[in-house]
Amino acid sequence: MDKARRDMLKMVASVAGGVALTSMVGNALFARKVLSKTEEAGKVPELPWPYKKLDPVAVAERAYAAYWKGACCYGAFEGIVGELRQQVGFPYTVFPSELFIFGEGGVAATSNLCGALNGAAAAIFLLTGGLEGEKREKAFKIIQELFQFYEQEPLPNYRPKNPKYEIKPSVSKSSLCHVSVSRWCKATGFKAFSPQRKERCGWLTASVAKYTVELLNQYVEGTFKVVHPLPSEVQSCRSCHDKGGALENSRGMMDCNICHFTGKTKHP
Amino acid sequence: MDKARRDMLKMVASVAGGVALTSMVGNALFARKVLSKTEEAGKVPELPWPYKKLDPVAVAERAYAAYWKGACCYGAFEGIVGELRQQVGFPYTVFPSELFIFGEGGVAATSNLCGALNGAAAAIFLLTGGLEGEKREKAFKIIQELFQFYEQEPLPNYRPKNPKYEIKPSVSKSSLCHVSVSRWCKATGFKAFSPQRKERCGWLTASVAKYTVELLNQYVEGTFKVVHPLPSEVQSCRSCHDKGGALENSRGMMDCNICHFTGKTKHP
Numbered sequence: 001m002d003k004a005r006r007d008m009l010k011m012v013a014s015v016a017g018g019v020a021l022t023s024m025v026g027n028a029l030f031a032r033k034v035l036s037k038t039e040e041a042g043k044v045p046e047l048p049w050p051y052k053k054l055d056p057v058a059v060a061e062r063a064y065a066a067y068w069k070g071a072c073c074y075g076a077f078e079g080i081v082g083e084l085r086q087q088v089g090f091p092y093t094v095f096p097s098e099l100f101i102f103g104e105g106g107v108a109a110t111s112n113l114c115g116a117l118n119g120a121a122a123a124i125f126l127l128t129g130g131l132e133g134e135k136r137e138k139a140f141k142i143i144q145e146l147f148q149f150y151e152q153e154p155l156p157n158y159r160p161k162n163p164k165y166e167i168k169p170s171v172s173k174s175s176l177c178h179v180s181v182s183r184w185c186k187a188t189g190f191k192a193f194s195p196q197r198k199e200r201c202g203w204l205t206a207s208v209a210k211y212t213v214e215l216l217n218q219y220v221e222g223t224f225k226v227v228h229p230l231p232s233e234v235q236s237c238r239s240c241h242d243k244g245g246a247l248e249n250s251r252g253m254m255d256c257n258i259c260h261f262t263g264k265t266k267h268p
Numbered sequence: 269m270d271k272a273r274r275d276m277l278k279m280v281a282s283v284a285g286g287v288a289l290t291s292m293v294g295n296a297l298f299a300r301k302v303l304s305k306t307e308e309a310g311k312v313p314e315l316p317w318p319y320k321k322l323d324p325v326a327v328a329e330r331a332y333a334a335y336w337k338g339a340c341c342y343g344a345f346e347g348i349v350g351e352l353r354q355q356v357g358f359p360y361t362v363f364p365s366e367l368f369i370f371g372e373g374g375v376a377a378t379s380n381l382c383g384a385l386n387g388a389a390a391a392i393f394l395l396t397g398g399l400e401g402e403k404r405e406k407a408f409k410i411i412q413e414l415f416q417f418y419e420q421e422p423l424p425n426y427r428p429k430n431p432k433y434e435i436k437p438s439v440s441k442s443s444l445c446h447v448s449v450s451r452w453c454k455a456t457g458f459k460a461f462s463p464q465r466k467e468r469c470g471w472l473t474a475s476v477a478k479y480t481v482e483l484l485n486q487y488v489e490g491t492f493k494v495v496h497p498l499p500s501e502v503q504s505c506r507s508c509h510d511k512g513g514a515l516e517n518s519r520g521m522m523d524c525n526i527c528h529f530t531g532k533t534k535h536p
Contacts, residue, residue, distance in 0.1 A: 047366050070399060094362045098315050101404060102393030108411035111520035112443055113381040125370030131338060136369060143376035175380055178520035191516040192509075241460075248459040252379035252446035259527035 044091050047130040048139075053217045054083050056210045063209035064160040067202040073103025073115030075202070079209035080123040080216075106177030114177045116201075116208035117150055124212060128219055141226065142215050144253060147175050148228035149211055151255055156203035158210050165199045174258050180204075233257065312359050315398040316407075321485045322351050324478045331477035332428040335470040341371025341383030343470070347477035348391040348484075374445030382445045384469075384476040385418055392480060396487060409494065410483050412521060415443050416496035417479055419523055424471035426478050433467045442526050448472075501525065 063079025070078065077100040085092035100122065102108060103115035121143045129139030154169035170187035172180035181192055181201075190196040218224040230238075234256055241250045261267060331347025338346065345368040353360035368390065370376065371383035389411045397407030422437035438455035440448035449460055449469075458464040486492040498506075502524055509518040529535060 044362050044364050047364060049364075091364075094312050095364075096312050096315060096317075096359075096394070098397075098399050099390060099394050101397060101399065102390050102407065102411065104404070104408075105519070107381060107386065107389050108393075108408035108415070109519075110412060110415050110443065110522065112415075112522065113375060113386070118375065118381070118386070121375050122367060122370050125376075126364070126367050129366075129369060131366050131369065136372070139370070140372075140376035143370065144378060147376070147378050147380075175378065178518065178522065182518040185517045192519045193511045193516060243461045248461060249453045250446060250450040251373070251377075251460045254378065254380065254446065 044094060047126060048128050048135070049084075049091055049126055050088055051127040051216060051220060052084065052087055053220060054080070054087070054213045056213045056217070059083050059213045060158045060206040060210035061161060064202050064206040067205040070098060070101040071104035071115060072201055072205045073107075073119035074098065074100040075119065075205035076116040076209045076212070077119035077123050079206070080120070080213060081126070084127075111178035111181065112176060114150065114172075114175055114180055114204075114208075116205040117147060117175055120146060120208050120212040124216065127216060138219075142219060142224065145215060145224075145226050145228055146208070146212055147253070148226075148230065150175055150180075150208065152228050152231075156200060156207040158203060158207040160203060160206055163199065163203070165196050167196065167200045167203050173255050175254060179258060231255065312362060315394060316396050316403070317352075317359055317394055318356055319395040319484060319488060320352065320356055321488060322348070322355070322481045324481045324485070327351050327481045328426045328474040328478035329429060332470050332474040335473040338366060338369045339372035339383060340469055340473045341375075341387035342366065342368040343387065343473035344384040344477045344480070345387035345391050347474070348388070348481060349394070352395075379446035379449070380444060382418065382440075382443055382448055382472075382476075384473040385415060385443055388414060388476050388480040392484065395484060406487075410487060410492065413483060413492075413494050413496055414476070414480055415521070416494075416498065418443055418448075418476065420496050420499075424468060424475040426471060426475040428471060428474055431467065431471070433464050435464065435468045435471050441523050443522060447526060499523065 059079045062082050063075045066078040066082065067075030069075075074097065078097045081092055081095065081097055085095075100119045103113070103118040106112040106115060107118065124142050124146065125139045128142060129135050151173055152171065154171050156167060156169055159167075168188050170184040172183055174180060174183075181197065184190075184200055185192050185197065188196070188200075190200075215224060230253060234253070237256045238252075239245055240247050242248065243251065327347045330350050331343045334346040334350065335343030337343075342365065346365045349360055349363060349365055353363075368387045371381070371386040374380040374383060375386065392410050392414065393407045396410060397403050419441055420439065422439050424435060424437055427435075436456050438452040440451055442448060442451075449465065452458075452468055453460050453465065456464070456468075458468075483492060498521060502521070505524045506520075507513055508515050510516065511519065
């Protein structure tokens, strides 16, 4: 082989190498494209995250199934956010919904705030809220409507398609797990740790998730309005005890009489 | 220029191109490396997320600052998770902490569960919990210890380095925002929407975040134990009314007497 031929062969080999490299560059550009997408993931968008109108029954069924996996708070949150993960994808794909198992049984079984309400409130804020005062207020109005619905309506009001038991509703008069469970036990005669009570909380999780999505759908349609205002008795108490009242020695939107003035105790 | 020389120049140009390509391949490999990291981001790890022992005072200060940005629930959560975002990075970089503004004022200003507790409980579960029963139980024990600390100790017990006012502590006897605020107002004479009460909730957020991190540090050291068990009166009530009791008509870990048997009402 003469020198020119050897040079030519070297050049061809070099070009062939270049082709391989070009292919790798193609991969690199593809990787960069995916990267720019995941760079979004690295930043996750500001609140509110994109909401797409959802089917309340699909959400209720998903919430009921999720309840049996991770209890009430996870159930309500995942019922809504899991549906968005499926229909919208990112950024819901990078959110660890399992976090909301923390709210089980009124947060870690302490029977404080009803877990379904806690999870649904978080979802409402994720989808309508934000740091700015105006965004907060809008989200808070929807959450407050949900809480009053929960206190005032006979619940659960959604029957899952494949229930384990038939469940009768009761009016909780409170957003607390402790009161909600106790009043349902009193109304139905079932024990607090019976399979029926657990089923009731599954139906309740589905009912709360369903109403939450109805409210969110109304919100994006521009038709949301408060239909469960604070009871007049609570407003009366607040007129002295809450913000701007003569005493202003408390704050609250829960039903006052469920704890105060029980039995023989009267207002002083 | 003779042919051999031209060929040589072509080859050099080709090699130079190869070098440029090699440089691009280097970028591609780097991109792939980042990509595999962000692919993780697309999946985010399962709970619990990685915890690194934190300085409780640094967390308290961050929580106090965050309180003035996004209120109590966000303050406690971001005090802890913001510190981890800075020290650990991913996956905390893809978590929208602003979500926890929802817990402000006992969730959307309804004065239900204290927001600092709600945010701290979520952080505890994110860092120690998981879907499996055993992981849940471990996380719930830490959360329950935090709740009892909050009910039983004079709080706030952390004074921020640059406070707006000096704040006296009180014992809340309850994990509810409504009761906690009302009892502090009664103990100090300040109004429920006074600047001093707002400052008090900032200190309280810092105090809750600080104790949470002390518990988390103990947990990773293997030295965590319950030091605030349920009061004996509550255990006595639960022995009849809670799981396995003769009545089993309720559930709860809150102080019973704060709502029941107030004034003249006695146990039947």
